[in-house]
Amino acid sequence: MKYFKLTALSTLCLFIILGLEALLLMLASGALFNSITLPILNNTDFLILLIKSNVGSGLRELIAQPILILGNSSAPNEYFSALYYYPINSLFHILFATFIASQVLKKPRGLFRPLFFVASAMLLVSINYVWLAGCCGAVPGWTLDTMLLNYVFSTNVNSSARMDFYEVLYDWMTLLQILMIFISILLLQKVARHKNK
Numbered sequence: 735m736k737y738f739k740l741t742a743l744s745t746l747c748l749f750i751i752l753g754l755e756a757l758l759l760m761l762a763s764g765a766l767f768n769s770i771t772l773p774i775l776n777n778t779d780f781l782i783l784l785i786k787s788n789v790g791s792g793l794r795e796l797i798a799q800p801i802l803i804l805g806n807s808s809a810p811n812e813y814f815s816a817l818y819y820y821p822i823n824s825l826f827h828i829l830f831a832t833f834i835a836s837q838v839l840k841k842p843r844g845l846f847r848p849l850f851f852v853a854s855a856m857l858l859v860s861i862n863y864v865w866l867a868g869c870c871g872a873v874p875g876w877t878l879d880t881m882l883l884n885y886v887f888s889t890n891v892n893s894s895a896r897m898d899f900y901e902v903l904y905d906w907m908t909l910l911q912i913l914m915i916f917i918s919i920l921l922l923q924k925v926a927r928h929k930n931k
Contacts, residue, residue, distance in 0.1 A: 752817075768805075768806055769805050774801045804816060823862065853918045882903065
């Protein structure tokens with residue numbers, strides 16, 4: 735019964751997290767989501783064949799395929815804005831939802847601490863991949879990268895100075911993303927260890 739409660743609550747938490755992320759992107763982009771797609775299902779036969787013939791290449795291709803895309807689409811596969819959920823960041827979402835659910839079942843008051851909100855925001859910014867057609871190239875980027883690109887291309891005033899700043903940061907983006915994930919996990923562990931008074 736305990737595992738059933740945890741699974742049900744984790745699923746509810748996951749849907750709430752996805753809903754909040756979608757709401758925030760809709761508010762930021764000004765476009766309502768009208769498309770939910772599961773693109774990984776389009777390539778299932780190919781992925782299975784590739785994994786059977788070459789495991790390494792197959793797994794790399796599997797990791798590179800989005801599982802879920804929530805977005806505003808004017809035509810199939812043409813998004814104005816979208817959230818992309820790949821296998822690895824989807825796993826982080828599931829683990830985060832399970833963490834929240836376990837904390838609700840153990841000590842829900844810990845979830846109302848400012849540290850929980852800071853760590854949660856930091857984790858979600860570092861694990862989400864966003865597509866904004868107006869600014870950000872041909873592929874979705876992680877949230878902070880997309881926000882910086884949007885800032886660089888938002889106006890023509892000092893755009894070259896902004897681009898220089900972005901180019902300096904670009905080489906460090908992957909390290910920054912990993913560091914943000916690591917710090918947010920440490921902060922969430924601190925939330926979990928905190929004793930309610």
